[in-house]
Amino acid sequence: VGSVEANERVELKPKASGLIETIHFNEGQRVNRGQKLFELDLRKEAASAAQAEAEEKLARANVARARTLAGTKAISQQELEQLENQVAVKAATRQVELELLSERTLVAPFEGVLGPRLISPGQYVNAGSPLVTLVDDSKVKVRFRIPERQLAMVRLGQEGRIRVGAYSSRVFTGKVDLLNPEVDEATRTAEVRLAVPNPDS
Numbered sequence: 001v002g003s004v005e006a007n008e009r010v011e012l013k014p015k016a017s018g019l020i021e022t023i024h025f026n027e028g029q030r031v032n033r034g035q036k037l038f039e040l041d042l043r044k045e046a047a048s049a050a051q052a053e054a055e056e057k058l059a060r061a062n063v064a065r066a067r068t069l070a071g072t073k074a075i076s077q078q079e080l081e082q083l084e085n086q087v088a089v090k091a092a093t094r095q096v097e098l099e100l101l102s103e104r105t106l107v108a109p110f111e112g113v114l115g116p117r118l119i120s121p122g123q124y125v126n127a128g129s130p131l132v133t134l135v136d137d138s139k140v141k142v143r144f145r146i147p148e149r150q151l152a153m154v155r156l157g158q159e160g161r162i163r164v165g166a167y168s169s170r171v172f173t174g175k176v177d178l179l180n181p182e183v184d185e186a187t188r189t190a191e192v193r194l195a196v197p198n199p200d201s
Contacts, residue, residue: 001144002142002143002144002145002162002194003142003143003144004140004141004142004164005140005141005142005143006135006136006137006140006141007136007137007138007139007140007141007195008110008112008135008136009133009134009135009136010109010133010134011130011131011132011133012037012038012106012108012109012130012131012132012133012134013127013128013129013130013131014038014040014103014106014125014127014128014129014131015103015127016040016100016103016104016127017124017125017126017127018040018041018042018104018124018125019040019041019122019123019124019125020038020039020040020119020120020121020122020123020124020125021039021040021041021042021121022038022039022121023037023038023117023121024036024037024038024039025037025114027114027115027116027117027132028113028114028115028116029113029114030111030112030113030114031108031111031112031113031114031134032108032111033108033109033110033111034107034108035107035108036105036106036107037106037107037108037114037131037132038105038106038131039104039105039106040104040105040125041104042101042104042105045097045100045101045104046101048097048100048101049094049097049098049100049101051097052090052093052094052096052097052098053094055090055093055094056087056090056091056093056094058090059083059086059087059089059090060087062083062086063080063083063084063086063087066079066080066083067080106131108134109134110134110136111136111138112134112135112136112137112138113134113135113137114132114133114134114135115132115133115134115135116132116133117131117132118130118131118132119131137198138197138198139174139195139196139197139198140195140196140198141177141193141194141195141196142160142162142174142193142194142195142196143191143192143193144191144192144193144194145184145187145189145190145191145192146189146190146192147188147189148183148188148189148190151179151183151190154176154179154192155176155179156176156177156178156179157175157176157177158175158176159173159174159175159176160173160174160175160176160194161173161174162174162194162196172196173196174194174195174196174197175194175195176192176193176194176195177193177194177195178191178192178193179192179193180192180193
């Protein structure tokens with residue numbers, strides 16, 4: 001007797017707080033890795049990123065002019081280095097603003113099926129609030145326990161067959177992908193896990 005679980009399961013949560021601007025999926029929908037799922041209101045962050053980009057461009061233009069003047073000794077090497085340092089600072093600021101902007105969009109970390117969403121468009125959410133569950137059902141993991149004395153009979157990659165109550169007439173085949181080296185002291189059993197493809201998902 002064992003338990004069946006999804007290959008991967010994750011609750012998607014935003015890194016930032018804000019209003020849910022757009023939801024790009026339907027509940028129960030299959031999505032691809034990298035597919036956009038949620039967008040938080042990003043007007044403030046987009047404006048800050050645009051300003052940081054403009055300031056970096058200006059700093060780079062100042063350095064370009066200063067280098068021309070440096071050849072004529074109209075500007076000192078120290079002043080030129082100060083301007084170059086400003087470029088580095090502006091570039092770092094722009095990168096930070098882009099990171100903050102990217103946190104306003106949530107994408108699927110892997111291919112799978114979405115469960116019911118826990119929020120609605122226009123709702124304010126806090127950072128870390130669960131929004132929806134994503135499940136990778138391309139294969140399932142089947143966990144079960146065997147007596148310690150039978151551990152030597154099992155090896156990684158070994159084929160195993162299972163039946164499930166919902167499909168009692170079918171036999172599913174998988175391979176052992178985990179042998180837990182720890183034996184339960186009370187039951188003298190060890191956990192084994194089968195990875196079983198789920199092509200009908």
